[in-house]
Amino acid sequence: MSSLPPRGRGTVSNPHNRFAPTRAVAEDDGWYREETPPSLATEVRVEKAKSVLTRNQSPDVGFDRSVNPYRGCEHGCIYCFARPSHAYWDLSPGIDFETKLIAKTNLASRLEEELSKPGYVPQPLALGINTDAYQPIEREYQLTRRSLEICLRFRHPVHLITKSALILRDLDLLGELASRRLVSVAFSLTTLDDELKRIMEPRTATPAARLRAMRTLSEAGVPVSALCAPIIPMINDMELERLLEAARDAGACSAGYVLLRLPLEIAELFEEWLRAHFPERAEHVMSLIRQSRGGRNYDSRFGTRMRGEGVFAELLAQRFQLAIKRLGLQRRDFELDCSQFAPPGRQLALL
Template sequence: MDQLQPDPLGTSIKDIAPPRRRGRGALTNAVGRFESQTRDLVDDGWESLGDLPKFETEIRYETARHIITRNDSPDIGFDRSINPYRGCEHGCVYCFARPSHAYLGLSPGLDFESKLTAKTNAAHVLRQELARENYTPKTIALGANTDPYQPIERELRITRNVLEVLADTQHPVGVVTKSSLVQRDIDLLAPMAEKGLARVAMSVTTLDADFARKLEPRATTPQKRIETIRKLSEAGIPTTVLVAPIIPTLNEDEIERILDAAHAAGARSAGYVLLRLPHEIKDLFQEWLLEHRPDRFHRVMNTIRQMHGGKLYDSTWGKRQTGDGVYAWTIGRRFEIATRRLGFEGRGAKLRTDLFLRPSRPGQQLNLF
């Protein structure tokens, strides 16, 4: 198996020229926080920097030993998840999963969106884990870290294969995505939803296509996300709209418009998450803000600090996703008033677990009835 290596070319804004990062979200590619060495790009005066290659998408194929990830976080609504991919080509500069790339010896910057890992045996391992005698079914979140329907899924179909296993075993699943590609799997999700086994959450950050292109360059356009909500809802699949992330003073004025559009398209539950800036994300986001919205830089960053007790991020459970203080409270009340006015139902109904059909294990004697 080939090991992807960090790109040694550049660790600051001036090092990664726009032609090299065209179509990407992050502006830099600083090494991860666990690395003992850093690298700087130095021009030797012969204009050699103009010959450097663009950041092309590379895929590493991984044979996973486990596929269901467990968590005990009290402020999220699930205790297990599946992530078919590491890294995400959507390139959302705010993505809270970016710091996880540092565990691979890669950069949470441009590496995160251009050097991806695909867990090709995910469906096989999932079937094995569901077959264990001590396994108890509860809703699996598909795509809790990186998007299960990012562009490479179109060809690799790992998410599709995972859904087929969940459909065969009648196991509940909640999908989180911002991609219209989820429509491809309506043939699996609709029959599951009819039995109370599936729901989809669509993340909508903005309705402004130009803003979205800068913020999440390779994700589905806002208009297509709303249309996807419509298609899923028409197919009978319970659909949640996630207004996420809310970036104070940058897209918070769209809260009501996003909820209006999603409800008109058929979404009947809603949630929101404030911008989170743990580890390397705080630097990547500030670089992006200086490049694309320099006039808002101080206002945005000062407001974020107001919502986290003077810090850029507070990891305290119960506060990390909603913030604290007057400004955070105001955003929460606006969201609450808008969802009540439209008749949203919170995060949606609980999925069923009583229909679960445990897969047979190799060598296991089959039941006669």
């Protein structure tokens, strides 16, 4: 059985950085030495970003630009699709991703500059997509709040996805943005089981806390939706209908889902986690994943990477469609208004 990660962390592994030209391998030379356990404390590095708007052309997502205040994520979700990106900074997608974080402390000034460019054409901005914009270090750095303040001043539409109840701190900004049809919030819901949540996404808000946050935002007029992601065969897929019903009861007006994705190092990390926590069903889970991915751990093709294919994927899609129809949920997110965009001072400059 694989070793279990310490409480509050998603993994104990630190897979090799795939871009490093050499690998260090520990060898026992026969001499006694006292082992010093590696530190798992969270470290935050400061980055001065050259730009903060990231563009994408993927047909699988509903936005073409995003802003990510942080690199790495202390939430520690074992399945996080952003883990492999940590290798670009000479760090591991494993425990480094959860413990060695990077904060873009000049994000506000860069975002203002990029939104103020004369040729900029507004479209909804996705805030905190690669890693959660409301992960714990946001309490100190407040980069997400500053981004929302800019969106409000510029009248720029913004989408948020989070697993954190910390979003309620910004209810004043979100309420004002919502009154102008400039914001929508999606909560990632993966399970209603606190113990499964603890081992799968250890430093996220509890399921009950997420649902309370959804209800609070909805009652304040902020449109909320539920994203059941990822759905993992034989781990949480049996909860799909209950998750959607709980979200509807908490005020969600729309919903979506994503089948588990295992690109690059995530496959190794996830399978290690699976064998540590669910050894009796690990082979069955991986078999269903591969059946849904053309016999491989992952299929990156547009159009199939979010949903998969085959019997299990088709059944999941049917279940989702029937559930949202029964619950009166929409499949599409709330549409935001881009016509109000007005960078401060631009009108004065035209006089």
